[in-house]
Amino acid sequence: MTTTRSGAKAESSPKKENGEAAGTKHQLNTKTTPVSKRSKKNDNKIQQTIEDTIPSPTEAYGNGNGENLSPANGKKKDEDRNQNGVKAGDEEEQNDSAEQEGARKDVPSNILEKGIIYVFIRGRVGIDEPSSVDDIRRSYIVLRPLAKDAKLGEGTIDDAGNTRLIAIPKKVFPVSGRDRWIAFVEKSHTSFKTLKDEFLSAEDYTTKTAGVRHTPAATPVAEGIYAITSTGRESHLAYMITLPEDLGEVQKEIGLKEKGSFIISTRNPQYEAPKGTALPQGPDYPKEVLDEFRALRWMGTQPKHLDYPNTQFLLIGESSGIQKATEPQKDQKEGQEKPIEELEKLEDEDTHRVEGLQGDDSAVIFADLHARAKDYPKLQTTF
Template identity: 80%
Template sequence: MTTTRSGAKVESTTKSENGEGVGSKHQLDTKTLPESKRTKNEDGKKQQTIEDTIPSPTEAYGDGSSRLPANGKENNGKNGVAQEQTDQQNSAEQEGAREGVVPSNILEKGIIYFFIRGRVGIDEPSSVNDIRRSYIVLRPLAKDAKLGEGTIDDAGNSRLIAIPKKVLPVSGKDRWIAFVEKSHASFKTLKDEFISASDYTTKTAGIRHTPAATPVAEGIYAITSTGRESHLAYMVTLPENLGEVQKEIGLKENGSFIISTRNPQYEPPKGTALPQAPEYPKGVQDGFRSLRWVATQPEHLDYVNTQFLLVGESSGIQKAAEPQKDQKDGQEDPIEELEKLEDEDTHRMKSLQGDDSDAIFKDLHVHAQDYPKLQTTF
């Protein structure tokens, strides 16, 4: 694949009985959640949507002075993963190989996976309407890492991001909220609590079947800062050619979103409330000051129930990868770093035997034969 391609209302923070976060069981208040990107009309009147209550990027950031310093290397939540992965002798992640080269406005880089899950009882979605929810898995790497061949060791730092709107925003007119469903997750947690299918019993409908998550793409990503804004930029490495499914959910060969984190001390936009707020430590919470939204920092995404605004960017990664005035001599432009990471990941994934589905699941240390194939057509 070619590379160049005025009063705050405090939200309740009551814990569940076991004190855990929302996890996979938490749902948004979907009574007012649109089913698709289009706005419905009833009796000739425009129906209010979530987008009507969400600020524009300019409104979101205030004066931009609350931006937190970039977080260092993350090394939390391993939970014994190393013992579970003793069969992985070498990691494809070579830390320190690019020290001093990565520009400072790349706050984080890593591997990104895109999944969809069908509605209850629908194992193979035949249209966007059959999708219950789309997901992103972010797998951070060391900022100075270079990728070699093979799989990467499980650092237990993956994040599962839920996209309730089912499709990704593709332009500045598309503004909707995503949330962190799992953080500091090991591959075993992702396999057991996310990827796998499950059955549950209800009083009214009996046994209901939740289908397994289906992969639709894999690639590389970077969270970048362009001053008062943060961006989530990505480049797809698998599949090599985007199919109908990828295009329908808004994926591009390379794309980006403006991302900003919601201050949980303020009431959420209509229809987006979660049962529990993120439990930020004082240092993180203080970074919001009195602003309702701040430019997303990687550490925000390390807390379950963090809600962040995704705003589509029709210009691809151009704005997200702009070099900054304070860039030091010897550092590459952000676009150069992303392109090198994409080339490395493309080569790495080709070294994993099998088709695209085999490579993605092998990369997540999961047996592909037990789960749905990568879907490119409806």
């Protein structure tokens, strides 16, 4: 089942049904203003080498103590826009981008990266609309980084060719510190066109034993904002969900929250991969990145790690929400905005941005990705 949203944004601050202004969903601090075929070649290799069942936390995370071990080896009028929120007659071209660089000053230094996050699920072979978590083959995160000094204005996001596609083989997201499993970067420095051609679209292909098989299209389940933060030795991936406005059964079942975060740690590829998680090949890190690991098996994830396909990183759930991920650091300048304030402002801007786009939640998400919503599944909120 799908979810819908209101159409165009009113000129004044939009009101929700309960009378609250848009942006109050995440308790904004008001003191701060705010179909082509997919290629199966690489996908087959990955599916043959990484299982849905991820090893135990001990196997995945190692000893975690970093002991010295030697490695084993401008928007137009609504009438000019179609149902996808894109300029009429030209779905592939981008209007003025919502990303406005240079608008933020003194962004906290422990925010290493910020941007837009999209969450998708893909059903198992032959299952276009999953009716339970068991019907999901994998979940995916799409990260579209923004400039650190940027704010979000009106319109859709332009294609900067810096998008990343991250696969979650476990299907669901970790929700507590007991939940630890490995995700990996499937694509980096990717264009929206490549995402359409090689990820979003469905595919029918023929096998010798089973005949024609159908791999379903990716189904959107959420959109919002994110930040990669550092709190000393640890790195975190914090997020706030903008769409859907109210999380449904699907979002809750796969472990998403309105505001959530994960501890993220990158695996040192110079060590043997944990059992059952090996990929056909590792990330092609330059020497300077490899040297930063020293003898550690894992280190706090840096945004640059995610710019290399086949990077594997550990996702550890945080039951406390985004509190720990957005703590101000001791070296923060007096009067400088707190990390949580930056995320709240960005989420409020994203809320106003999507309210100004035509169509339902699905149309907004696919307009951002420069795709036609009618070619893909609707945003799913219930099984």
